[in-house]
Amino acid sequence: MSFLDQLLPNVTPIWDIVWQSLWETLYMTLATGLIAGLLGIMLGIVLLVTDENGLLANPVLYNILDKVVNIFRSLPFIILVALIYPFTRLVVGTAIGTTASLVPLVISTVPFFARQIQNALLEVDPGIVEAAQAMGTSNLDIIFRVYLKEGLASIIRVSAVTIINLIGLTAMAGAIGGGGLGNLAISRGYNRYQSDVIFVATVLILIIVFISQAIGNYLVKKVSH
Template identity: 80%
Template sequence: MTEFINNLLPNVSGIWDIVWESLGETLYMVGISGVIAGVLGVILGVILLITDENGLMPHHFLYNTLDKLVNTFRSLPFIILLTLIYPITRLIVGTAIGTTAALVPLVVSTVPFYARQIQNALLEVDPGVVEAAQAMGTSNLDIIFRVYLKEGLASIIRVSAVTIINLIGLTAMAGAVGAGGLGNLAITRGYNRFQTDVIFVATILILIIVFISQAIGNALVKKVSH
């Protein structure tokens, strides 16, 4: 079996340690940036929700400012964003190259995307439930946590799964500029050295992460929906 794998993946067979290291770097980038962007995205999404003209606390200037910023950063291609915030990345991390440095642009790119997803997910909450809570004298803070976030939990999980999958794709893209991970492995070892089997293995591992993330998301949605 080992001989078969070595013949099938001649270039990969000698660098399995690098493959697993790259996998760990991808999981590190997805995990850390996912948590940070998740927290910031929920906060920003809720602010967009409640400051809208039909929200709990309408604020025209704040909503329009945040709305335009979200639309702007969502529209920027990730490669261009990497270049634009290079000085900020260097200021925060001390370098603009490497796995840890990639966390900054990953978070900056993911937060606007996730915030918009959260806003749309919470808009699906039945307005009648919100109105009933207001009629009972429930505070805005309680409505946010006990109505919007609680009633919209299934939708939040769905958009979170979509965001994680999007983030996995961004880490692969970040690898093209020296951020490490499976994307970097596919480019530097696979593409640049014409080692097709390395590209194949890196792609399969990325797909496995995507499928697992989606499966976990589907399981959680099913659990909270019953």
């Protein structure tokens, strides 16, 4: 018996399941990140421009969206999964499995990311926005050429934070039947008292987090110079 077999006696026979779980976690993270990223940026921009000091101030619309974002950000993920169970079945055809987990993951991530985007864009120097307005720049150009361009470093920074938060959500999704490393840690590790399985699942999740953070830090440095 090799040293690895002695160290991880319950893991070595199921490496294929471990790698499958890793792929499921990456799939949930990347797919949700892409969908929620696009929707979150759009919602964050709408929150920015409809604020009382925004380019297209609309207090009624802003207050509605603000309340919706706050409500969904406040809901614990597990409760959200149960709450939208019928909607998930309607969209995917089932409420269990890796693909089904994308629905609550997206719904949970979009409000969080949208608020992060709004706060990131609010850091853009108002003087630059005012100068663009004085030059007759259209609102659409101000959004793309001023807010998104000048706030790019902040956008990348909050995106990295959101991805790390999302990885944690995928682990919870796995714990309630969504697959991935969270499911591996609970079904194979916790329920069967196999601590080495829990250890490996945890290490793999941490590696994904560290890589995500490293990529985010690298991109922030690149756009900041």
